[in-house]
Amino acid sequence: MSTDALAASTGTTSREATARAVVTAFFDAYRAQDVERMVDLCAGNANFRYVPFEVWAHQRVLHGDGKVRTVGKPIWTALIDAFPDLSNTVRRVRADHDGNVAVEVDIGGTQAKDFGVIGCNGGRYDLAHLFLFHVAADGLIDDIVAYWDNVDWKKQLGWLEVD
Amino acid sequence: MSARTVAREFFGHMETGAVDKIISMTAPGAVVYLVPLDVRGPMAAEGARYLRELASAFPDLLIRVRRLFVTTDNTAVAEITIDGTQAADFLEVDNQEKHFDLDQAWLLEVAPDDRISAVTAYWDQNQLYRRLGVKRLDNITITAR
Numbered sequence: 001m002s003t004d005a006l007a008a009s010t011g012t013t014s015r016e017a018t019a020r021a022v023v024t025a026f027f028d029a030y031r032a033q034d035v036e037r038m039v040d041l042c043a044g045n046a047n048f049r050y051v052p053f054e055v056w057a058h059q060r061v062l063h064g065d066g067k068v069r070t071v072g073k074p075i076w077t078a079l080i081d082a083f084p085d086l087s088n089t090v091r092r093v094r095a096d097h098d099g100n101v102a103v104e105v106d107i108g109g110t111q112a113k114d115f116g117v118i119g120c121n122g123g124r125y126d127l128a129h130l131f132l133f134h135v136a137a138d139g140l141i142d143d144i145v146a147y148w149d150n151v152d153w154k155k156q157l158g159w160l161e162v163d
Numbered sequence: 164m165s166a167r168t169v170a171r172e173f174f175g176h177m178e179t180g181a182v183d184k185i186i187s188m189t190a191p192g193a194v195v196y197l198v199p200l201d202v203r204g205p206m207a208a209e210g211a212r213y214l215r216e217l218a219s220a221f222p223d224l225l226i227r228v229r230r231l232f233v234t235t236d237n238t239a240v241a242e243i244t245i246d247g248t249q250a251a252d253f254l255e256v257d258n259q260e261k262h263f264d265l266d267q268a269w270l271l272e273v274a275p276d277d278r279i280s281a282v283t284a285y286w287d288q289n290q291l292y293r294r295l296g297v298k299r300l301d302n303i304t305i306t307a308r
Contacts, residue, residue: 016235051266052287094234094270102240102270104283128198130268130285132230132240145242147268149199150289151300160300162292 016095019135023101026133026141027090033080039073043140048072052150055116056163068144082120083109099135104128107148111157118159125156166273170231170239173271173279178226180218182211190278199288200254206282216254221247229266239271249295255303256295263294 022041029037046068053064053075064075080086086109095101108126111118127148134143154160169188176184186207195210196203202213218224230242246264249256265286272281289300297303 051268052290054290054293056293094236094238094240096232096234098232100232100234100240102234102238128285130198130270132242132268145268147266147285148287149285150287151199151292152201152288154289155300162289162297162300 014097015099015137016097018139019095019099019101019133020093022135022139022141023093023095023103023131023133024090027088027103027105030076030086031088033086035073035076035080038076039068041141042068042072042144043136043138043142044069046072046141047143049145050075051145051147068141072144078115079109082111082113082115084112085109099133099137101131101133101135103131103133105131117161117163118154118157121158123157125153127153127156164277166233166237166239166271166277167231169273169277169279170233170241170269170271171228174226174228174241174243174269177214177217178224180214180222180224182214182218185214186211188279189282190274190276190280193278193280193282195282196284198283198285206279210282217245220249220251220253220258221245222250223247237273237275239269239273241269241271243267243269253295254291256292256297257304259296261295263291265291265294 026038026041048066048068048071050064055062088105088107090105092104106126107129110124111120114120129146129148132145133141136142189206193206195206197213202209224247227244228241233239244264244266248262249258249260252258267286270283271279274280
């Protein structure tokens with residue numbers, strides 16, 4: 001479904017309604033583990049930042065910061081690979097008239113493989129996230145930022161090291 | 164006053180540790196949810212306790228508002244960076260006088276009378292622990308010098 005059609009299905013084509021519909025479609029695709037669809041809802045050069053995503057390697061720190069296609073897509077793919085039943089429940093969507101959207105969403109799954117420093121113990125997690133989107137006038141997401149708490153995540157999966 | 168102005172005033176008071184002024188901006192019965200601390204309750208109690216501890220532990224606190232927008236339900240959504248040098252124990256982390264900076268996101272629900280009715284905050288406590296030298300999550304007082 002196109003982004004215009006998504007908005008039309010809500011009965012209005014306001015900027016706010018379009019943004020809400022696109023973001024809702026994004027989490028529907030994430031729940032369906034359809035990474036291609038998630039990416040298709042984003043502009044070609046959409047920005048991506050997972051604020052808590054820091055991997056401390058020798059001599060450097062890797063951040064979850066870059067573009068949806070080059071940083072976001074590999075992270076989503078790796079998450080779904082490590083947590084094959086990964087799903088989400090959207091709790092609240094707030095939007096303004098300029099394409100900004102804030103989504104409080106719970107994301108969770110059962111670990112089947114190591115993910116980063118978190119070794120696989122077969123644990124399950126369910127974690128509150130805040131996603132901030134910007135949806136451009138053409139109905140494509142051009143910015144994604146997310147916040148969550150890695151302490152809660154690690155503890156649920158039985159990993160007790162900070163790094 | 165707009166919700167945007169309310170939010171800027173809120174973070175200005177947070178930076179200077181003016182907790183009483185923050186509480187005076189809230190509605191009676193205003194609630195707070197500090198997600199990474201799993202702290203929920205009245206803003207005047209739980210919220211004030213956290214803000215006072217933050218102010219006393221980081222007397223040189225700086226807050227930079229990086230992004231701010233107001234949604235149609237009059238919620239101010241802010242991305243901020245807090246920045247300071249530890250001068251006292253904070254959230255059970257021993258004081259090692261380390262400098263830290265931390266990105267956070269805050270949601271301030273503003274009522275029609277410009278009073279804040281609900282506050283929700285997200286950040287990664289693991290980043291905070293890392294910057295303050297904590298090594299293990301099951302004993303956060305074990306720190307690296």
